[in-house]
Each structure stands twice: as structure tokens, then as C-alpha cells.
Amino acid sequence: MADIIRGTWVVAYRELLRFFTERTRMFSSLVMPLIFLAIFGAGFQNLIPNLAPGINFLKFVYPGIIAMTVLQSSIFSGISIVWDREFGFLKEILVAPLGRSGIVLGKVMGAAAIALMQAIIMLILAPFLGVSLTPAIVAALIGSVIVIAMSLSGLGVLIASRMRSQQGFQVIIQVVIFPLMFLSGVFFPVNNVPVWMSVISKINPVTYGVDAVRHIVLGKELSAISGILGQSTNSPLGVTVFGHTMAPGQDIGVVAVIGVILLAVAIWSFSRQD
Amino acid sequence: MNIIDVKELSRNYGKLVAVDKVSFQVAEGEVFGFLGPNGAGKTTTISMLCTLLKPTSGEAVLCGHDVIKQRNQVRRCIGLVFQDPTLDEYLTAEQNLRFHAYAYHLSKELREKRINEVLTLVDLSDRRKSKVRTFSGGMKRRLEIARGLLHNPKVLFLDEPTLGLDPQTRRNIWDFILQLRKQQNLTIFLTTHYMDEAENCDRISVIDRGQIIALDTPEKLKDSLGGDVVTLTAEDNQAALKELKEKFALSPEIRDGHITFSIPQGEMFLPKLTQNFQSRLISIGIHRPTLDDVFLKLTGRAIRDTEAGEKDQLRRMSQRWRGRR
Numbered sequence: 354m355a356d357i358i359r360g361t362w363v364v365a366y367r368e369l370l371r372f373f374t375e376r377t378r379m380f381s382s383l384v385m386p387l388i389f390l391a392i393f394g395a396g397f398q399n400l401i402p403n404l405a406p407g408i409n410f411l412k413f414v415y416p417g418i419i420a421m422t423v424l425q426s427s428i429f430s431g432i433s434i435v436w437d438r439e440f441g442f443l444k445e446i447l448v449a450p451l452g453r454s455g456i457v458l459g460k461v462m463g464a465a466a467i468a469l470m471q472a473i474i475m476l477i478l479a480p481f482l483g484v485s486l487t488p489a490i491v492a493a494l495i496g497s498v499i500v501i502a503m504s505l506s507g508l509g510v511l512i513a514s515r516m517r518s519q520q521g522f523q524v525i526i527q528v529v530i531f532p533l534m535f536l537s538g539v540f541f542p543v544n545n546v547p548v549w550m551s552v553i554s555k556i557n558p559v560t561y562g563v564d565a566v567r568h569i570v571l572g573k574e575l576s577a578i579s580g581i582l583g584q585s586t587n588s589p590l591g592v593t594v595f596g597h598t599m600a601p602g603q604d605i606g607v608v609a610v611i612g613v614i615l616l617a618v619a620i621w622s623f624s625r626q627d
Numbered sequence: 628m629n630i631i632d633v634k635e636l637s638r639n640y641g642k643l644v645a646v647d648k649v650s651f652q653v654a655e656g657e658v659f660g661f662l663g664p665n666g667a668g669k670t671t672t673i674s675m676l677c678t679l680l681k682p683t684s685g686e687a688v689l690c691g692h693d694v695i696k697q698r699n700q701v702r703r704c705i706g707l708v709f710q711d712p713t714l715d716e717y718l719t720a721e722q723n724l725r726f727h728a729y730a731y732h733l734s735k736e737l738r739e740k741r742i743n744e745v746l747t748l749v750d751l752s753d754r755r756k757s758k759v760r761t762f763s764g765g766m767k768r769r770l771e772i773a774r775g776l777l778h779n780p781k782v783l784f785l786d787e788p789t790l791g792l793d794p795q796t797r798r799n800i801w802d803f804i805l806q807l808r809k810q811q812n813l814t815i816f817l818t819t820h821y822m823d824e825a826e827n828c829d830r831i832s833v834i835d836r837g838q839i840i841a842l843d844t845p846e847k848l849k850d851s852l853g854g855d856v857v858t859l860t861a862e863d864n865q866a867a868l869k870e871l872k873e874k875f876a877l878s879p880e881i882r883d884g885h886i887t888f889s890i891p892q893g894e895m896f897l898p899k900l901t902q903n904f905q906s907r908l909i910s911i912g913i914h915r916p917t918l919d920d921v922f923l924k925l926t927g928r929a930i931r932d933t934e935a936g937e938k939d940q941l942r943r944m945s946q947r948w949r950g951r952r
Contacts, residue, residue: 359729359730359732363729363730366726366729370722371717374717441711441712441713445726445774446730448702448705448707449731450699450702450703450732
């Protein structure tokens with residue numbers, strides 16, 4: 354047990370050390386979401402009418418981009434095990450007296466910490482977009498981001514534990530990360546799309562993460578809409594599954610359950626290789 | 628006391644038997660050389676001994692701990708230097724060592740003391756704050772050795788410690804290894820492709836096709852060839868071969884257009900040979916047997932010929948690529 358705990362913190366420590374030492378990676382991971390926001394904001398803002406009273410496109414997309422940042426940085430952190438394998442450092446970790454599950458948990462914790470920092474930096478933009486934040490909102494957001502990041506980095510580790518080289522990396526990005534990202538309701542509400550897309554979106558765990566973050570950040574305004582339209586059970590901007598509109602707590606529950614499963618499989622898959 | 632005790636250790640990959648019932652012991656403080664052509668099972672054996680790979684059958688005990696049941700205890704008492712780099716190049720030398728100290732659970736006081744000690748030992752103290760990326764190949768290898776020693780292991784595994792290094796750096800690393808062995812009661816288990824380096828071992832085992840085919844001191848292995856090695860070339864090698872067999876009752880072999888055989892007291896034999904030899908000779912050479920000759924005799928291959936396997940080529944390419952950055 355001590356070996357597992359030590360494994361967790363040693364690996365997480367190195368993950369953070371790497372993040373702070375690599376200025377370029379830090380810079381690009383912080384600037385990327387800003388670029389997305391600026392381009393999508395400027396490009397679509399005048400094209401798309403308000404999605405709901407008081408919620409213009411920019412405001413709608415902003416929490417989605419926060420969730421997207423979390424998605425990207427956590428999956429990449431998980432997959433970074435492939436780099437460690439390729440450049441040899443994984444061997445140094447594997448021959449150390451550390452529990453295998455600790456190594457996976459360390460990656461996941463490190464990923465969650467990095468994702469959290471990025472999400473918090475994104476919050477600086479809130480006042481400029483007319484989103485008002487309260488300490489309660491920030492606290493709820495921190496909790497949700499940690500759960501989402503841990504689940505998705507579990508997915509990253511799972512993918513990486515089966516990959517032997519970086520060769521397949523591009524494929525993984527195109528086949529896994531892009532669909533997860535674009536079919537998650539970041540850029541459009543998943544309730545108003547063709548059925549096939551809606552079905553895929555609702556299978557995608559990221560959708561629930563995005564929905565939770567959106568509810569938390571735009572909380573008041575979203576509930577106001579439901580009030581105005583008198584549709585307490587079928588919000589146009591939320592996620593409706595079998596006629597039930599997900600509340601943020603339920604969203605996080607779904608993400609957490611999927612996360613626990615992904616993590617368990619990732620630990621099993623990673624420990625199996627010796 | 629035997630610090631490494633291996634009994635009938637085997638590993639299969641599907642139907643392929645990579646290591647086939649290998650048994651050997653290594654005494655404490657010994658420098659033990661593990662030689663063999665590529666694909667002979669060297670890396671598989673080392674991987675099993677350092678708990679990276681589960682044996683299919685058999686058992687191995689290191690420092691009194693079983694490699695299957697007590698993996699973390701085994702890991703604590705061994706240090707490893709692999710042939711491929713395993714440093715985090717984006718971190719500094721110090722950060723790499725500190726990670727290692729944390730991972731091996733060194734106490735706080737011991738941690739900084741040992742980091743200073745090993746950095747001094749490999750002469751890298753002045754570069755402790757530099758990123759490993761900026762190091763030369765020799766410096767990286769020295770840092771890896773320093774890291775392998777950081778937690779005071781009882782056994783140090785060196786997998787091709789000098790591969791891809793220039794002759795001078797190779798020399799330095801070897802001086803360093805021999806000095807280590809004198810200063811600390813460290814057992815060293817190493818693989819190498821360089822036969823001149825293998826001479827430094829107390830004992831050598833040669834592994835081929837998953838089995839140990841020889842295990843002895845370098846001197847005894849060389850003596851086992853039965854004297855000096857004579858290499859000659861004749862105008863007609865076949866005729867000369869026949870003549871050697873019939874007249875002198877030797878068992879010569881033809882390799883790469885040369886005839887070679889071993890004979891005790893070769894200096895005395897050569898005049899006798901040249902006096903009444905019928906075939907016309909082009910050249911004759913004689914040398915004391917080297918480990919190269921032993922290896923050739925045992926495996927039928929020169930160790931250098933086996934070197935350029937596909938994986939090594941890839942490795943060399945990646946080293947070149949890394950060197951360019």
C-alpha cells in the first residue's frame with residue numbers, strides 16, 4: 354500500500370515538474386483555448402442569434418471551451434505514457450519499487466492538477482463575456498473539473514497502455530479525441546441536432562462533463578430560460594436523455610461512474626503487461 | 628553467499644522459447660559478464676531478473692528475494708543501467724536523481740547526501756542544474772550509472788553500458804566500473820558486445836538460443852580452445868584443409884576464405900608446418916586466443932556479425948536523430 358501511495362505522488366510530482374519546465378507546452382495549452390474562443394466568438398457571434406434570451410453564442414460556447422481544455426489536457430497527459438515508453442523513462446518508473454496502480458493514479462492526479470490550473474486560468478475571461486462568477490460557482494467548478502479530468506485521463510492511460518509507439522498517435526487523435534470533442538455539445542446544443550448525432554452525443558461521456566460545466570458557469574441564466582419557456586423538463590440548451598433533463602449533479606455522477614470504470618480497466622491493462 | 632541464484636529459468640513467447648531452463652549463480656562482489664548474439668535471450672533474462680518480465684517457469688532469487696513474489700524488495704536492492712536511455716531529458720540532472728530518490732524512498736538527509744556523492748563520483752557536479760537534453764552521450768550514460776547507484780543497490784545491472792560511445796568515453800566508464808567494484812562490495816551483472824571489455828569480468832557466461840553454453844573465467848574459456856589460434860590462407864584452401872587434416876591430424880575450419888585451427892604452442896608448430904607443406908600458402912597468422920575466438924567457436928558466429936540486427940539499426944537511427952536536436 355505504501356508503494357502505491359508513493360507511486361502516486363512521485364509520478365504526479367514529475368508530471369507537474371514537466372509541465373512547469375516545458376514553457377512551450379504550458380504556453381500552447383493556455384493559448385489554444387483562447388484562440389478557439391476568439392475565433393469562434395468573432396466568427397459566429399454575429400451569424401448566430403442568441404440561443405436563448407440573455408445567452409449569446411459566445412456565452413454558450415465559453416463553458417464548453419473550458420470543458421474542452423480539460424478534455425484535451427487530461428487525455429494528452431494520460432497518453433503521455435506512450436512518450437515515456439518511447440523515450441525510455443517509463444522503464445525507470447517500472448523498475449522502481451512502486452505499485453503499478455500507483456503509477457496510473459499518479460498520472461491521473463497529475464493530469465487533473467494540470468487541467469484544473471488551465472480551467473481556472475480560463476475563468477479570468479468570465480467578466481469580459483458578461484458571465485458573473487460567485488465563490489460557490491468556482492468551488493463547484495473545481496470539483497467537477499477534477500472528476501472530469503480524472504475520468505478522461507483514465508481513458509488516456511487506457512489507450513496508452515495498449516500503444517507501443519507514437520505511430521498510432523495521429524490516428525488516436527482523429528478517431529478518439531476529435532469525435533469526443535465535437536460531439537460533446539461544446540459548440541452546439543445536443544438536443545437540437547439530427548437523431549444520429551444526438552444518439553452518439555448522448556453516449557459520449559464528455560457530453561455530460563460539458564453539460565455540467567455549462568450548468569455551473571451559466572447556472573442562473575439557464576434556469577431563468579427554463580422558467581421563461583415553461584419547460585422545466587426539456588431545456589433547449591441542456592442534455593435530455595429518455596425525456597429526462599440532466600441536472601449538473603447527475604452529469605457529474607455519470608462522468609464519475611464512467612471514470613471509475615475507465616480507471617479500473619486502465620490499471621488492470623497497465624499492470625498486466627509484465 | 629550467492630547474491631543471484633537462478634534455477635531453470637524459462638520464458639516463452641507463444642511457441643518461441645526465448646530462454647530455456649537457464650541456471651547460474653553469481654557471488655557477492657563478482658563482475659559477471661553475460662554474452663551472446665542478438666536474440667540469444669540476454670535481454671529477456673535480464674528483464675526477468677529485474678522484475679520487468681514474468682518467467683514462464685523456474686525461479687530466480689536476488690539478494691534473498693524471489694523475483695516473482697517479492698518484486699518490490701528485489702527492485703530495492705538492484706540498480707539498472709539500460710542500453711537505451713531512460714532519463715527524462717527535459718528535467719535537469721538533479722531533478723532526475725531526486726525523482727529516483729523519492730521513488731526509492733530515501734530519507735531526507737540521505738537523499739541530498741547521496742545525490743552529491745553520486746554526482747561527484749561520475750564527475751557531473753558542475754552540471755547538476757543543466758537539462759539532460761544538453762548532455763553528450765557519455766555524460767548521459769554516466770548520469771544513468773550515478774542514478775543506478777543512488778539508492779545503494781547490492782547488484783548493479785549494466786546492459787551494454789558502453790554501446791555507441793567513443794573509445795575514450797568507453798575507457799573512462801570502464802575505469803569507473805572497476806573502481807566501483809574495488810571501493811564498494813558491489814556485484815555487477817553486465818552484457819556487452821565488446822570482447823575486450825568482457826576480459827574485465829571475473830566470470831563470463833555465453834548464452835545462445837536461450838541456453839547457457841559456457842560459463843567460466845575468461846582465462847579458462849580461452850584455454851579451452853586448446854592453445855594458439857592459427858589463421859592461414861592458401862591458394863587452394865580445400866587442398867590445404869585436407870592436407871592439414873591428414874598430415875597433422877588437426878580439425879581446421881574454413882571461415883571467410885581463411886582456414887583457422889587451434890594448436891598448443893603455436894610458435895613451435897609454425898616452422899614444422901611451413902617446412903613440408905605441399906599447398907602454396909599466401910599468409911599465416913598466429914595469435915593468443917581471444918574471447919572473440921571463444922565466442923566464434925561456441926556460437927559459430929563472430930559477435931560483431933550479430934550486432935547489426937534490425938532493432939540495433941533502429942536504435943542507431945534514433946540516436947542519430949536525437950543527437951541532431
